[in-house]
Amino acid sequence: MRRFFLLAKAKYAVAVLKLAKLGTVISLFVSLWVYAVFFGWKFAFALMYNMIIHESGHLIAAKQRHVKTSPMFFIPFCRGGYRHERNAETREG
Numbered sequence: 001m002r003r004f005f006l007l008a009k010a011k012y013a014v015a016v017l018k019l020a021k022l023g024t025v026i027s028l029f030v031s032l033w034v035y036a037v038f039f040g041w042k043f044a045f046a047l048m049y050n051m052i053i054h055e056s057g058h059l060i061a062a063k064q065r066h067v068k069t070s071p072m073f074f075i076p077f078c079r080g081g082y083r084h085e086r087n088a089e090t091r092e093g
Helices: 003-017 022-039 041-064
Strands: 071-077 080-083
Touching: 022 041, 022 071, 041 080
Parallel strands: none
Antiparallel strands: 071 080
């Protein structure tokens, strides 16, 4: 019975990986693990949640302005971010 439960959960994990870019998921879990080692799981989850929301806001703004972006990435103790098109039009003024 337990194997069936784990297989059912694995199905959802595969669906999440298909929706998100694999590099984003890997960097998210690596960052989560590093922060958890140093500060504990509660702080790590709260920090990564806030970083995801923050970076998603940047990505949404870029998409609204039709700027091509890379998937989100996270670097422990450094930052979260994404790359964008260098020749994007900017507003003058």
